Amino acid sequence: MSDEQNNSSNPTAVELTNISKVFLDFWHRPKVKAVDDVSLEIRRGEIFGLLGPNGSGKSTTIKMILGLLFPTGGDIRVMGHGPRHVGARHNIGYLPEESYLYKFLTPVETLRFFARLFDLSAEETERRILELLDMFGIFHAGNRLVGEFSKGMARRVGLAQALINNPSLVILDEPTSGLDPIGCRQVKDLILNLARSGKTVLLSSHLLADVEDVCDRVAILYNGKIRAHGHVRELLEQTDRMRMDLPPLPPDKTRELLTSLRNLLGTEPEISHPAMNLEQFFLDVVEKAYATTETASGVGRQGKLAPFLEQTGR
């Protein structure tokens, strides 16, 4: 069996074994222990969230997975290889916490540059560029310099470059940073769609709602150590409470139900109307406004998942 076949049959996309990272000062004396004995396993096809406050070691962990930082101790395997293996990088897409794009390039040039690093053919490159620009709603700005973009638009270019190679492992560090609520929702939808098409997503964020909405499993880091990890539903479930969803009842039926519950529980139950969350309300308002507006200068309406991303592999 070839190395490549071996790797694709391996159910683990990323494996961290007792990794630690100590940053040194100018005199090579230990300064900060950013990651302390972290072990993790991210399975193929899942959306994994790395959670933690600022400075908890999320970005450091991600940068060690990508080979941008070298662990002080422990072992890292990415798609069956060491993190600095050039071949493994063919299947990785990465969006850093800021979009460190070349300001003097246009989105089209940026995507063309990164596509050439992945050795994509010219035809394939142009097709993917068009699909990605359409998908992220920046088709109209494809030939403007990235340096002229708002943070949100630059973020979309950053996301597009992370997907140009149709990666099987997508690593997103604070992907919704700098995006408006519509952008945030779209990124979350994108993550779900990527997972549906069989890709593994490693997501780092300190925005808990983002992670809760999309992740299958999470690990919570604090001060470089994993404090909790597991399936989101299992971690959040409160087994000492129950919730019932009912259609609206007339007042007399409500009173009757309350009396029965009071007698059954021996305490006063709480009754209220469920509220739509603000994100959903905002998206509805903007969706209505979009339908009545002819042109907009910022990000355009985003398209559906680029067809090439629905396929697995490069």
Place this chain on the structure above:
Amino acid sequence: MNDSQTDQQHRANPAKRRLSAQIRAAGAVAHITFIASLRSKMLPAMSCAIILALLVLHGTLKGDGTLTGHLTVLLRYSLSIAIALAGIALIWSSCAAIAQDIEEKHIQMVRVKPITASALWLGKWLGLMAGQLILVVLAGITSAILIVVTFNSPRHDSAARDHAMNQLLTGRLRIVPEESVTEADIREFITARPALAATEITPQLAENIRAHLNMMHNSVSPGEHTEWQFNVPAINRQDGPVTLRIRGLTAIMRRAEVDAKWLIIAADGEIRAELPMDYVWSGTRLIEFPADSVLPGETVTVRFINGAGSNDTLTFDPHDGIDMRIPAVPFSLNLFSAMVIVLCKLAVLAALGVTLGACFSFPVASFNHMALLFILLLAGFFAFATTPDVQRFAHDHHRHDHDDHEHTPGPEWLHHISESILVGIDFAAGPVTRFQPVGQLADGIKITAAEILNAILIMPGGYGILLWLLGSWLFSKRELALPER
């Protein structure tokens, strides 16, 4: 070959596929590096600066007032300054190439893609060299235009134009004479001196005898003569006279009259040319002979006769006293060759900058680059100054001038270490600094294909590859996402 055939070949040979992918990745990096220099206005600004420098210097520096003098200044100084400007810009941009990508964190987007450290280094270097190619071509074309305009100026007569054309606007093959002192001469010198014949002849003693005989050969007393043999290669020569460049060491400061003459003698004894010389010189002089006095593919003898009526012994520089110059290539080809060698030199400068930028932050890398360049340029002088002969001379001179002071050298070991360092640096820089294309161009000396090939093999081919390997290795060992200190 169609695409599917290429694909099949690549599948069959993964190493070849990986290599071609890395070459394409390096090409992509080179492309954006070049685009960056264009859009950051660096390249357009440098282009304007170079054109402006050439125009201003051409307008202000006129040399000795002659056409040849003016053109010499243009070629030797203005072009050198224009190239130096390009070099300074290159130091800055080569140090920034990787260092700024790290500082501005673009590298975090690039290095996580399937590109090796060596391909990234190579791409940066190629991108920088593409910019330098434009600057060097621009400097060459601007100089050529200025030369044409100056040459055709109505202020100069045809004699001035002929002189400039023969001495400067040509590429002359430089032929050095055969060794004047043979092993047989040395043996004869020893045999003639019984005291010397009885002692062991060490290599140093043989060398001293050779130097002595060489000096004797280059010193011509009144009523005597000396001669040199030149093997002229079979070349397609251009129109123009044959020039002898002579360098005298005569200590006489006045312009003393002599009764001397030069002869060019063919192998069969035929005197091809004869030229009288009626005054003593010191320094370099150029003597023109008719074009047909030397033919390609023959051996000629150049004889110098110091007439009996002269009062002074005339001495030629024993190391570089005479050479013959025959027009061999047009000036345009020589200019092109010079620019190729200049580009090779800039390639080493760029390679050093990219390597330093891969190891240090931009300010540290650019400071180190400047300092290293400064040391490399001066190492030759210092290495010469620390040679035993010069040290002995300086010591004797010092003692003669200041007899009342005791000479106090530093610790011997320190002297040896510093001397070794200087010699080492000079040895390392020597192969690069020995190429002087602008000097050759300004002297009208042909830059040969062998020199160009040597320059390519030594500079980008030797130093460039060494720095590439070193820079790539150091870069691959560097953590690229360290928090700012």
